[in-house]
Every structure is written in C-alpha cells, then in structure tokens.
Amino acid sequence: MSKKDKPVTLAPARRRGLGAEVADMIRSSIFTGAFQPGDALREVDLSKALEVSRGPVRDALQLLEREGIVRSEWHRGATVTVLSDQDVAELDSLRGALEHLAVRRVVEQAGDFDLIPIEIAAKAMQRAEDPYGMVRCDIEFHDAVYLAAKHSRLLEAWYAIRSQVFLFLIMRVNTSTADYLDHVRLEHDMLVAALKARNLEAALEMFAVHRKHAFDLLTSS
Incomplete structure (x- = not known):
C-alpha cells in the first residue's frame, strides 16, 4: 500500500x-x-x-x-482577573493595532450594505439601561466593525482578545459611570458617521479617541 x-x-x-x-x-x-x-x-x-x-x-x-x-x-x-497597568497597556496597544486595520478596511472596502449592522449596533445602545448593558453593546458594535472588515485572520485576532477587552471595559465602568451612557452613545454615533462618510483620517482619530477615554480613566484611577 x-x-x-x-x-x-x-x-x-x-x-x-x-x-x-x-x-x-x-x-x-x-x-x-x-x-x-x-x-x-x-x-x-x-x-x-x-x-x-x-x-x-x-x-x-x-x-x-x-x-x-x-x-x-x-x-x-x-x-x-484584575488587569494590571501592564495588562491594560498591552491590551490597549494591541487593540489599537487591530482596530486601525479594521477601520481602514471598512472605510476603503466595505459597501454600504456592510455598514448596516454597525449602524444597528450603535442604535441598540439607545436601549441600554445600565453600564453593564452598555459595555455589552459597545463590544457588539466593535464585533460588527471587525465583521465588516472582511478579514478572517483579523477577526480571529479580535476574538482572541475580545473577552479581555470586555473585562477592561467592565473595570472602566466600575471606576466611574459619570455621564457614561450618554457619552458612549454620542461617541458611537460619531464613529458611524465617520465610517459612512468614508473619511479615513477622521475615523481613525475618532476610534483612537474612543479607546483613549477608557484607557485614561482606568490608568489614572
């Protein structure tokens, strides 16, 4: 044989x-x-x-x-897990690198139809009644962005850190919830608008600012 x-x-x-x-x-x-x-x-x-x-x-x-x-x-x-300052810094830098690629692909390659789930995820934030529900909506919004990027290995890389990002955001809301619900809703409406306008520079900057808000709050506590 x-x-x-x-x-x-x-x-x-x-x-x-x-x-x-x-x-x-x-x-x-x-x-x-x-x-x-x-x-x-x-x-x-x-x-x-x-x-x-x-x-x-x-x-x-x-x-x-x-x-x-x-x-x-x-x-x-x-x-x-209690994320240390080093954990938070490493997670934030890796998330930033992945998100940069995801946003670039969505702006440059995604069709209008591909943006619909992102808009739906942002609108779902209007129904979030508490910070933990809003964190879930926030994660689901970013799930939609990575899916719209249509890059299987990028999506796998996101899912590899997704639970830790979720935990990071839980720690963020445990630190402070002042104006959190309204602020996050407004931020994500702006993110959607930048993606729909196909404005890569603005979208990258807004996603970076969005990440920085949570990072600064947690690391300054």
Missing part, C-alpha cells in the same frame, strides 16, 4: 461539552457584574449553584483562564 493510499486514523469528533456551557454561564456572570474582578471562583460553590459536578466547572475555569478573564494561583485558587 502506498503512502497515498494508507488509511488515516482520526479520533472521533467530540460534541461541545458541558464545560463550555458552564464557561458561558460564568463568563456571562462576570460580564454582567455578578462576579467582579478579584472575586474568588470556587469550584465547590459553582458546581452547587450550577447543579453540575466539579469536573465541568474545572474545565470551564481552564477555558476562561485561556481567554484571560480568570487567573489561577496555587494558594488562592481561581479568581476573576
């Missing part, structure tokens, strides 16, 4: 496990403020609350640790 004809042996496909579902529930609790940065995530408490065994909880915490929103230390166990 030639190498070409040799049968290939593959492991059986695995369905999405319970650990991933548990991770979704814990992640959602972090992003809605039920668990705050620094809070302990005890396996025994989580398994009891979620009515699952400790195995899926352990798998979920490992998954969330890979996302960067949970940290485990042998003497403390698992906790919700």
Whole structure:
C-alpha cells in the first residue's frame, strides 16, 4: 500500500461539552457584574449553584483562564482577573493595532450594505439601561466593525482578545459611570458617521479617541 493510499486514523469528533456551557454561564456572570474582578471562583460553590459536578466547572475555569478573564494561583485558587497597568497597556496597544486595520478596511472596502449592522449596533445602545448593558453593546458594535472588515485572520485576532477587552471595559465602568451612557452613545454615533462618510483620517482619530477615554480613566484611577 502506498503512502497515498494508507488509511488515516482520526479520533472521533467530540460534541461541545458541558464545560463550555458552564464557561458561558460564568463568563456571562462576570460580564454582567455578578462576579467582579478579584472575586474568588470556587469550584465547590459553582458546581452547587450550577447543579453540575466539579469536573465541568474545572474545565470551564481552564477555558476562561485561556481567554484571560480568570487567573489561577496555587494558594488562592481561581479568581476573576484584575488587569494590571501592564495588562491594560498591552491590551490597549494591541487593540489599537487591530482596530486601525479594521477601520481602514471598512472605510476603503466595505459597501454600504456592510455598514448596516454597525449602524444597528450603535442604535441598540439607545436601549441600554445600565453600564453593564452598555459595555455589552459597545463590544457588539466593535464585533460588527471587525465583521465588516472582511478579514478572517483579523477577526480571529479580535476574538482572541475580545473577552479581555470586555473585562477592561467592565473595570472602566466600575471606576466611574459619570455621564457614561450618554457619552458612549454620542461617541458611537460619531464613529458611524465617520465610517459612512468614508473619511479615513477622521475615523481613525475618532476610534483612537474612543479607546483613549477608557484607557485614561482606568490608568489614572
């Protein structure tokens, strides 16, 4: 039998496990403020609350640790990540690089139809009733921008840091919510207008200013 004809042996496909579902529930609790940065995530408490065994909880915490929103230390166990100043700076610089490419591609290549989901995401902010809901809308707005950029590897890079950016914004609203809802709505209306006008220089500047507001607030606290 030639190498070409040799049968290939593959492991059986695995369905999405319970650990991933548990991770979704814990992640959602972090992003809605039920668990705050620094809070302990005890396996025994989580398994009891979620009515699952400790195995899926352990798998979920490992998954969330890979996302960067949970940290485990042998003497403390698992906790919700508290982003350090270095974490924030690295995350902000990487996000800026990715967003620069995304905005450029949207302005230069996206059609009018591709901008509709971005407009819809911005309008959804009018219905946000609290800072945590607004953070979710903010992330979904940027999801729409990356999708409109039509660059699969860029989208993958965004999703690799998405949960950490979400956590960063949670820490931002925990620092101050003064005029937050109205300010974020106005900012995103301006971002949409710049994208629709195909004004690359203005769009890049506005996205940079948008990022800087949150960065400055968190690093000056």
